Amino acid sequence: MNNHLPSNNDASLTTWPCPAKLNLSLKIVGQRDNGYHNLQSVFQLLDYGDKLNIEVTRNGQINFTCSAPELSGTDNLVIRAAKKLREFAINQLDNQSGKQFAEKNWGAFIHLDKVLPVGGGVGGGSSNCATTLVALNQLWQLELPLKTLADIGLSLGADVPIFVMGNSAFVEGIGEILTPFELPKTWYLVVQPGCHISTAKIFSNPLLTRNSKAITIRDLNALELPFQGTNCMQDIVCDDYPEVRKALEWLKQFNSYARMTGSGSCLFAPFDNEQEMRKIASRCEWPCFEASGVNISPLHAGM
Secondary structure (H helix, E strand, C coil), X not given: CXXXXXXXXXXXXXXXXXXXXXXXXXXXXXXXXXXXEEEEEEEEEEEEEEEEEEEXXXXXXXXXXXXXXXXXXXXXXXXXXXXXXXXXXXXXXXXXXXXXXXXXXXXXXXXXXXXXXCCCCCCHHHHHHHHHHHHHXXXXXXXXXXXXXHHHHHCCCCXXXXXXXXECEEEEECCCEEEECCCCCCEEEEECCCCCCCHHHHHCCCCCCCCCCCCCHHHHHHCCCCCCCCECCHHHHHHHCHHHHHHHHHHHCXXXXXXXXCCCCCEEEEECCHHHXXXXXXXXXXXXXXXXXXXXXXXXXXX
C-alpha cells in the first residue's frame, strides 16, 4: 500500500489512516434472541479521521500510546485488535505458518493520533480497530484475506467490518452483511454538540422503533442519497439530550437535510457545494469538521 508515509524520517515507522463514517440512513428491522438488533444502514466513508503510527518490533509485545491520555488504557480497541490478531496468527494459521510467526516474535509500538470525537457516532474506535488489523496483517506479513480480518473485527465491534473491507456500503444484520454502494461526490459538515450519548440507553428505550420495514438495494437506488435519509434514533436522542436538539435545529436553518449519524451525538449536513459548506462551518458555535465522502477508504486507496 503506497499510502504509508514514513514518520520522523524513520522508515520503520508507518502512518495509517483511520477514516470516519456517517450513517446516511439508519433503521432497526428486528431484534435477535440474544438481544442484538438487526439494522439496515448506508455507511458513507469520509476522507477525514484519526491516524495510527506503527513501528514493528521483534519483542512480541504490543505497546500503545494515544494523543488523548484518557484513551491510553489497556482496554483500547487498538490493543485488543493487535493482540487478537497476534493470537490468531499463532493459534489459527496452519502449524508451519504459526510456528514461523512465533519464531519472528512480531510485536508493535502503536501511537494513535486522535481527532475524531469519542461517542460521536462517526466510527472512530471501530475505524482504529480495523486499521490496526489491516496494517499489522501487512506489516507482520500474514497475508490474511480481508474477509478473515473482518470476521476477527466483528468480534470486537459491529462496525469494524465495514472499515476493514474499505467501501461505502449498504449494511445489514448487526454489521456483518455488506453490499458496496456507490455514492455521489458530496461534502459534509459534521457538528459535535459536545455531549456523550449512552448507546445502551438509546437501544433500551421502549420508544425506539425496532420493527421498521426492511428495504432492498433497489429501494435505495430510488432515494436521492445522501440528501434523503432518516435515523430511527434521532428523535429519542433529541428528547434526552437538549444540546443535540439545539445543534440540529441550528444546522437545519441552513440545510433541511441535516440529521444525526449512528447512535452518537454528531450531526451532519450534506452539500453539493464545498463553498457553501465552508461558509456555514465558519458560523458554527460547536466544534465541527469538514469532510468529503469517498467510496473507497483512504486506508485501501493504495492497495
